[in-house]
Amino acid sequence: MSIIVTGIGVVSALGPNAAAFRRGLLEGSNACALHGFERFDGSVVNAPAYMAVPAEPEGLIEPRKLRRMFRLARMSAVAARQALKHAELEPASLDPSRLGVVFGTSFGAMEPTQKFVDSWIEGGEASASPLQFMNSVHGILASQIALDINATGVNLTCAQRDICFEAALDTAVNLLQARRADVLLVGGADEITPMLHEFGSHTGQLVLQDVPGLDPWGARRGVVPGDGAAVFVLERDDSPRRALARVAASRVGRHDQGGPNLAVELAEAARPDLVTNNRDGGARCARLNDRQQAELGLHVPAVSHRGNFGTWPAAGAVQFAANVLMLCNGEFFMPLAGGKPVELKAEAPKAILHNAPSISGSHAAYVLAVSD
Amino acid sequence: MTQQPLELVAITGLGVIGACGRGLPTMDQALREGREGVGALGLWQSSLGDFPVGQYRGDLEADLDNVPGLTPYLRKRLSRSDALALVAAAEAVGQAGLPSLQAFGAYVGQSVCGTLTSEALYIEARRRANAGNPEKVDMRGAFVHEGANTLDRLAEAFGLRGPTLSFMTACSSAANAIGLAADAIRAGRCEVMLAGGADSLSRIAFNGFCSLKVVSPDGPRPFDRERQGMMVGEGAGMLVLESAAHAKARGARVLAWLSGYGHSCDAHHLTAPHPEGKGAIAAMREALELAGLRPSDIGYINAHGTATLDNDRTEARAISSLFGEGAVPVSSTKRFFGHTLAAAGGIEAVVSVWALRHKLLPANLGVRVPLEEAKLDLVTVNQPAQGLHHVLSNSFGFGGNNAALVFTEAV
Numbered sequence: 001m002s003i004i005v006t007g008i009g010v011v012s013a014l015g016p017n018a019a020a021f022r023r024g025l026l027e028g029s030n031a032c033a034l035h036g037f038e039r040f041d042g043s044v045v046n047a048p049a050y051m052a053v054p055a056e057p058e059g060l061i062e063p064r065k066l067r068r069m070f071r072l073a074r075m076s077a078v079a080a081r082q083a084l085k086h087a088e089l090e091p092a093s094l095d096p097s098r099l100g101v102v103f104g105t106s107f108g109a110m111e112p113t114q115k116f117v118d119s120w121i122e123g124g125e126a127s128a129s130p131l132q133f134m135n136s137v138h139g140i141l142a143s144q145i146a147l148d149i150n151a152t153g154v155n156l157t158c159a160q161r162d163i164c165f166e167a168a169l170d171t172a173v174n175l176l177q178a179r180r181a182d183v184l185l186v187g188g189a190d191e192i193t194p195m196l197h198e199f200g201s202h203t204g205q206l207v208l209q210d211v212p213g214l215d216p217w218g219a220r221r222g223v224v225p226g227d228g229a230a231v232f233v234l235e236r237d238d239s240p241r242r243a244l245a246r247v248a249a250s251r252v253g254r255h256d257q258g259g260p261n262l263a264v265e266l267a268e269a270a271r272p273d274l275v276t277n278n279r280d281g282g283a284r285c286a287r288l289n290d291r292q293q294a295e296l297g298l299h300v301p302a303v304s305h306r307g308n309f310g311t312w313p314a315a316g317a318v319q320f321a322a323n324v325l326m327l328c329n330g331e332f333f334m335p336l337a338g339g340k341p342v343e344l345k346a347e348a349p350k351a352i353l354h355n356a357p358s359i360s361g362s363h364a365a366y367v368l369a370v371s372d
Numbered sequence: 373m374t375q376q377p378l379e380l381v382a383i384t385g386l387g388v389i390g391a392c393g394r395g396l397p398t399m400d401q402a403l404r405e406g407r408e409g410v411g412a413l414g415l416w417q418s419s420l421g422d423f424p425v426g427q428y429r430g431d432l433e434a435d436l437d438n439v440p441g442l443t444p445y446l447r448k449r450l451s452r453s454d455a456l457a458l459v460a461a462a463e464a465v466g467q468a469g470l471p472s473l474q475a476f477g478a479y480v481g482q483s484v485c486g487t488l489t490s491e492a493l494y495i496e497a498r499r500r501a502n503a504g505n506p507e508k509v510d511m512r513g514a515f516v517h518e519g520a521n522t523l524d525r526l527a528e529a530f531g532l533r534g535p536t537l538s539f540m541t542a543c544s545s546a547a548n549a550i551g552l553a554a555d556a557i558r559a560g561r562c563e564v565m566l567a568g569g570a571d572s573l574s575r576i577a578f579n580g581f582c583s584l585k586v587v588s589p590d591g592p593r594p595f596d597r598e599r600q601g602m603m604v605g606e607g608a609g610m611l612v613l614e615s616a617a618h619a620k621a622r623g624a625r626v627l628a629w630l631s632g633y634g635h636s637c638d639a640h641h642l643t644a645p646h647p648e649g650k651g652a653i654a655a656m657r658e659a660l661e662l663a664g665l666r667p668s669d670i671g672y673i674n675a676h677g678t679a680t681l682d683n684d685r686t687e688a689r690a691i692s693s694l695f696g697e698g699a700v701p702v703s704s705t706k707r708f709f710g711h712t713l714a715a716a717g718g719i720e721a722v723v724s725v726w727a728l729r730h731k732l733l734p735a736n737l738g739v740r741v742p743l744e745e746a747k748l749d750l751v752t753v754n755q756p757a758q759g760l761h762h763v764l765s766n767s768f769g770f771g772g773n774n775a776a777l778v779f780t781e782a783v
Contacts, residue, residue: 040501068642097636097654106518108540117491117576121498125419125579133580134642134770137483138519138540143771146639152651155637156548156775159519159540167537171552171593178555180635195494201510252535257474259533339395360524 004243004371007089007233009082009187010321011075012309013226015051017082021318023323025308025333028341032213032224032310045201047191047208050226050310057104059243060085070111072191075229076103076141077148079183084149086341087233087281088240091149100153100181101142102172104164104188106313107196108138108157114195122267127291141189145231153181162278163252163356164188165316166364172234183239187231188317200225212339214311216304218281219295226310232324241372244328248351250271255359263355263365264292270367274332275302275347276319278356280311301346302355307336316356322367323352375518378564380629380780381554382619383611385468387460387568388722390607390709391426394435395463396722403726403734404754408707410591410603415488415573423587426605426710427573428456435459441529451486451516452606454525456715457570460608461526468612469624470564475563477534478524481545481569483714483769484606486516488574495575522570534562540714542769543676544635545569546609547717547777551633553613563618565620568718568764570608577713578604584643592679592711594704595746597690602678603712609718611725626782628725632663633763638772644682644739645772649690654675655774656694656764663762663778670778671760672751673732674720676768677704678711679738688746703736703751717767720779724763733757 012018013031014024021063024031035051036044057066069077077332080101084091097152100280116132134140139157146155154175158167165188178220200206207214207222214224235241251262267275290341293299305322306315322333330348334341351369358364388395391409392402401407409426436442450458457480465473490513497509511735515521523538533558539549546569553567571577581587583606588601611630616727619626635658640649645652660667673695676687684704691702705723712719727733733755743749763779 040497040506041435041506042501042506090388096639100637110520113576114494116580117494118498119493120579128579128583130580130585133576133583135768136576136580137542139542139769139771139773140642142541143637143642143773146637146771147642150639152639152654154635155541155771156542156552156635158537159485160523160538161518161520164519171537172537174552174555174559174561178559180555198497199511199514203515218539232775252537253477254527254533254536257527257531257533335606358520360520361527362520362524 001177002237003176003234003247004237005232005245005324006235006239006241006243007083007087008321008324009079010230010318011079011283012052012079012318014309016053016056021321025322028334028336030213030339031338032363037194039198048211048224052228061148067145070135070352072189073141073144076187076189077145079187079229079231080145082230083233088312094183096150096152098153098182099151100155101145101151101185102156102168103142104158104168105138105141105190106159106164108191109136109140110196115331134213160362161358161360162313163358163362163364165314166356167252169362169366170252170364172199173247173250176234176236184234185231186234187229188314189229190312190314191227192225192312213336214307215281216279216306217337223280223291223311225312227312228318230321231363244265244325246369246371248367248369250366251306252360252364255357255363261354262363266295266365267353270351271354272351272353272367273300273301274352276323276352276354277304278316279304280306295296301344304336305333305335323368378662379558380616380631381557381629382614382616382626383725384465384614384619384624384626385612386722386725387463389456389460390428390712390719391605392708394430394459402708406735406737408737410710415577420582422618423589424591424603426572426603427621429607430589438462440528446525446528450525451521452572453485453570453707454522456572457522457526458529460476460610461566464610464612474533474562475531476568477536478523478526479537479549481539481549481714482519482522483540483542483545484571484574484577485519486521488572490514490517491575512544529539538600540721541773543713543716544767544769544773544775545714547767547775548635549612549778550721554630554671557615559589561596564614565613567613568610569715571606571713571715573604573606586680588679591705592678593736594706594736595684595743595750596739597741597743599679601680603710605712607709607712607715607719609715609722611721628728628782629780631780632659632778634658634776636774640772643770645686646665647686649686651729651772651774652687652768653689653694655776657764658778659778665762670700670762670764671757672727672763673700674724674765675704677706679706684743688748692747698748698749700747700749701733701751703734705734707737717772717775718775720765723778724765727763728760728779731756731758731760
């Protein structure tokens with residue numbers, strides 16, 4: 001039984017929806033720009049980042065619901081509605097108990113969490129804001145989406161650093177195969193807040209000088225952060241809706257404990273013609289390396305599009321969007337590195353292996369293929 | 373949708389730590405003696421008054437000596453939540469008698485994670501900034517804030533190479549992690565899984581629940597007419613789950629079976645449960661269906677029973693609606709442990725298996741006058757239950773996230 005993707009929604013630095021995202025990738029748009037981040041002492045640091053454009057909820061989400069959503073929740077809920085619309089799926093037409101949400105986020109609701117803590121730092125513990133507390137839990141994004149579309153089926157959040165989306169995808173594939181749901185909205189989202197930017201600066205992980213963009217193959221000089229959300233409709237292949245792509249395989253495991261290399265195992269079985277990965281120039285992320293590819297007789301390009309849209313823990317969701325679009329439209333998006341296109345020969349892929357070894361030792365990999 | 377009953381998954385190891393102490397013998401004693409875990413907050417100074425908490429009061433640092441594979445390097449990188457998880461996991465793995473976990477995986481539920489550490493760093497950074505002190509706080513310790521930290525430390529300490537996932541669905545996290553780990557075994561993704569949850573106390577959680585006005589000044593009194601709210605707690609509950617074939621092949625002692633798991637979302641409100649317990653009913657019904665059981669087969673329900681006004685009323689309605697009024701003995705063990713948030717489903721899974729193995733239903737401590745409208749057969753003192761074959765355990769979380777697990781005796 002195959003799992004297929006039937007809808008896609010994206011809010012990113014490249015634009016407010018999947019069409020703008022695709023156009024940006026085709027045109028090689030560089031969404032990196034200088035943004036001001038306020039420090040704890042009130043000063044402002046201008047640093048490069050790929051900040052998502054404002055979500056456009058008009059016609060998708062009722063204004064009264066929007067009032068309760070902070071920025072990341074809006075991005076996520078809007079991307080979810082875009083995905084449903086793209087799949088031509090009206091939630092009310094489904095059995096709500098068979099409709100669910102599986103979401104990946106590492107930082108979660110940072111903005112309300114910070115506001116909550118600030119509320120009692122500034123006003124004393126008795127002044128803590130209950131509203132901000134309610135919004136501060138990691139599962140809030142999945143809950144807000146469920147609330148918006150009345151999805152009473154499974155509702156899960158995977159928090160697993162830089163493979164949180166891939167973990168959500170793997171979970172969703174298993175839930176659909178086990179028939180615990182019929183339609184799942186699967187997504188990933190994170191945002192870069194001033195607090196996170198300051199934390200990242202302290203740890204030396206972020207690029208603070210003005211650079212043209214993130215270079216996934218850069219020499220460990222730090223990453224250019226970004227944010228955004230992408231959500232997909234996933235179903236079993238007996239769905240009446242058009243398949244944009246097929247999830248041929250998905251695995252999660254470890255790369256730090258001497259276990260099998262999941263990417264190599266999947267590559268061996270699927271013979272992909274393109275490899276994408278979570279490489280962002282600043283961490284211990286690795287391409288399926290040349291030696292491994294040679295052993296498998298694979299001679300295919302390995303790319304990361306984070307030079308186009310930036311990096312954040314759940315950016316795997318946006319890479320998944322790029323992969324689905326390449327497969328369903330029969331095209332290849334030339335990646336950017338340091339603001340310039342990477343010169344490589346590649347054709348429209350038929351099967352993409354995504355390799356996501358996390359800095360934490362977790363490892364996720366999936367194969368996405370053209371639909372049959 | 374009616375589905376075929378699920379294949380049984382063996383439980384071969386249990387580990388627990390919390391306000392009742394560390395380890396199964398200590399928990400056994402506390403449950404038998406009705407020793408509650410209510411105590412004063414000792415991890416930081418709070419200006420909110422004397423709200424009691426369910427704090428672990430043992431020497432956690434010394435407890436870590438019992439965790440095999442914990443190198444000094446790893447030990448320096450632990451949050452309090454991680455340490456609680458490791459101690460409970462070591463007990464569960466030890467009881468399972470597995471020589472190595474290398475081929476195996478882990479699904480862990482978390483909510484607070486390393487917040488106790490990261491919030492302190494943030495508060496100090498803000499304090500210095502407000503005071504005009506230019507000296508920066510070293511934020512590197514804040515990495516423990518991230519959700520997968522506990523999972524990673526477990527994987528490193530036990531050398532796990534299989535599927536590892538970290539779930540954050542607030543107070544139903546551990547129950548979901550356990551249910552999904554069993555699904556992973558049934559799907560053939562792994563033969564053995566470590567599954568459960570862990571959370572420490574934190575200022576954010578404590579102040580947050582206080583801000584919602586749902587914390588009781590005298591500890592939780594679940595299903596009591598005069599209940600005033602919950603008690604925030606901390607702890608961990610971990611299970612070793614194993615395919616029946618794997619457990620049989622190695623001659624493992626099966627403590628109980630995990631026979632059902634149901635999950636739903638209220639899609640009603642961010643914190644308040646559905647007033648009729650619609651989502652809770654759906655989760656319990658699914659768990660029963662997938663276990664191939666009827667409501668009358670369940671001999672005991674370990675309720676979520678936080679002692680908040682809303683939870684107890686709606687959970688009682690849901691139980692009565694599905695099982696019939698007073699049809700099945702029910703208790704909440706929250707006064708023993710406090711509400712341990714993401715760990716609750718793990719700890720209560722351990723309690724459920726304990727009930728099955730000892731044929732004893734733990735008391736719902738703290739109740740003085742049972743909530744009349746609840747119409748429950750409330751277990752107010754420990755009650756022998758020789759005919760107990762199946763137990764259902766509920767866990768509900770923010771966002772209307774509901775999970776129910778069914779455990780079946782091993783005969």
